[in-house]
Amino acid sequence: MKKALLLIFFVSFLIIPIFLYLKKSSGDHRQEVNVALLSLESEGIRLTLYSKDGTLRVGKNHLILEVSPEGKLQSLYFYMPPMPGMGEMREDAILKEVGKGRYEGTVNISMAGSWQIVAQVEGRLLKKEVSIPLYGGEGSGTSAKEGIRVSPEKLQLIGVQTEEVRKVDLMESFSTIGYVSYDLSRTYEITLRSDAWVLDTFGRFEGELIGVGTPLMKVLSPEVEIAREELKLAKEMGKGELEGIVKERLSYLKAGEVITSPHSGVILERKVSPGGFVKAGDTAYRIADISKVWVIAEVPQQYAGSVKRGMRVMLSPVGSNETFYGRVEYIFPEADKEARTLKVRIDLPRRDLKINQLFEVYFEKPLGNILAVPESAVVDTGRRQVVFVEKEPGLYEPRRVRLGKKAEGYYEVLEGLKEGEKVVVKGTFLLDSEAQLRGFYGQEVRGHEHHH
Numbered sequence: 001m002k003k004a005l006l007l008i009f010f011v012s013f014l015i016i017p018i019f020l021y022l023k024k025s026s027g028d029h030r031q032e033v034n035v036a037l038l039s040l041e042s043e044g045i046r047l048t049l050y051s052k053d054g055t056l057r058v059g060k061n062h063l064i065l066e067v068s069p070e071g072k073l074q075s076l077y078f079y080m081p082p083m084p085g086m087g088e089m090r091e092d093a094i095l096k097e098v099g100k101g102r103y104e105g106t107v108n109i110s111m112a113g114s115w116q117i118v119a120q121v122e123g124r125l126l127k128k129e130v131s132i133p134l135y136g137g138e139g140s141g142t143s144a145k146e147g148i149r150v151s152p153e154k155l156q157l158i159g160v161q162t163e164e165v166r167k168v169d170l171m172e173s174f175s176t177i178g179y180v181s182y183d184l185s186r187t188y189e190i191t192l193r194s195d196a197w198v199l200d201t202f203g204r205f206e207g208e209l210i211g212v213g214t215p216l217m218k219v220l221s222p223e224v225e226i227a228r229e230e231l232k233l234a235k236e237m238g239k240g241e242l243e244g245i246v247k248e249r250l251s252y253l254k255a256g257e258v259i260t261s262p263h264s265g266v267i268l269e270r271k272v273s274p275g276g277f278v279k280a281g282d283t284a285y286r287i288a289d290i291s292k293v294w295v296i297a298e299v300p301q302q303y304a305g306s307v308k309r310g311m312r313v314m315l316s317p318v319g320s321n322e323t324f325y326g327r328v329e330y331i332f333p334e335a336d337k338e339a340r341t342l343k344v345r346i347d348l349p350r351r352d353l354k355i356n357q358l359f360e361v362y363f364e365k366p367l368g369n370i371l372a373v374p375e376s377a378v379v380d381t382g383r384r385q386v387v388f389v390e391k392e393p394g395l396y397e398p399r400r401v402r403l404g405k406k407a408e409g410y411y412e413v414l415e416g417l418k419e420g421e422k423v424v425v426k427g428t429f430l431l432d433s434e435a436q437l438r439g440f441y442g443q444e445v446r447g448h449e450h451h452h
Helices: 002-032 152-158 222-237 240-253 301-306 428-437
Strands: 035-042 045-051 059-068 073-080 089-092 094-099 102-109 113-121 124-132 161-164 166-182 187-191 196-200 215-220 258-260 265-270 283-288 292-300 312-317 324-336 341-349 358-374 385-392 395-400 402-407 410-415 422-426
Touching: 035 113, 035 124, 045 113, 045 124, 059 073, 073 094, 073 102, 089 102, 113 428, 124 428, 166 301, 166 341, 166 402, 166 410, 215 283, 292 301, 292 358, 301 341, 301 358, 312 341, 358 402, 358 422, 385 428, 395 428, 422 428
Parallel strands: none
Antiparallel strands: 035 045, 045 059, 059 102, 073 089, 073 113, 094 102, 113 124, 161 422, 166 292, 166 358, 187 283, 196 215, 215 258, 265 283, 292 341, 312 324, 312 358, 324 341, 358 410, 385 395, 385 422, 402 410
């Protein structure tokens, strides 16, 4: 009996330590499979988040949390600020204390994107920006030299698409407003060569359309009357030489009582009235020939450098489907500093156009076969222009570029990209958010190739 008791004691002595060792090893193994996702720190307090599958993703997530030094985790939630068309969002974690400074919890994340984790530990707030989905090891960032590495699952979720940088035949186009104006090079002044009284103006008025030979005014000139008397006297005296001189003088003075228009067009100004007096050389009428007209287009200053004399333009009257074609005949030397526009002139046949009628004027200028990148590939903050270059599937380099003109959904590439490189054209928003979270824009990100 004594030997049996000793044997039982001896076996128990061996089994108990082995059991405790196996239990500890099992516990250590369970802890080892938890992947550290990220840490929040403030004023000496550190909160570390672990996940068994090493992810934070859309849907329900199981978390293990540790506070160091040991402290009480009072709350934890995920917060997304409001955006255009969407209000703010908040997802609270359900927490359970499982040991000193150690917690387990669940949180349901409703959508992918940039979130802020907010935790309250011992009355202090700890915060950190993250991008969901997050995979173990991503939170620590990646070097700018390498780029942003994205897992296949995340690639599928974001829906990243790429396109090659290539040379494209592009046409720069823009439109502006213009208006019909008289051709100021085709205006005429009606004057008299002698002082005269105006007897009649035949009801002529400004804006009236007239033809060649239309009577403008009836006049009585004392000088003409004197010349007529001299002519009559010369005929009676048979002085042929004097008669010839007087006839020539009457022709110069336009001795006819009724003055007619030598041109067709529109009366711009009528400066005489019945009963008035007009002096020799003074303008009585001003007439514009409107067989041809001008369209004056107001070109915004940002496009001024694209407009060249002789370039072809398309014109369409506002509110009409009718179209005309013309060419830029003149670029005015002075810009309007208030409207920030530059005037250009297009000559057109009249075609029943009305003076001051409004036109849409369309300009097109070939840019040639140039290196270009799709507009959707460019993240433009106003301070920088960035594209995401695919180094290999799942690895993207944020690269600053210098861009030129924008046309037909493309940007001209001046610097930063070379032909054949692949750039992200869909999914840039989330990659940009990821780049900001990881601090890529705090470093100098340069392009590699210069193009003209």
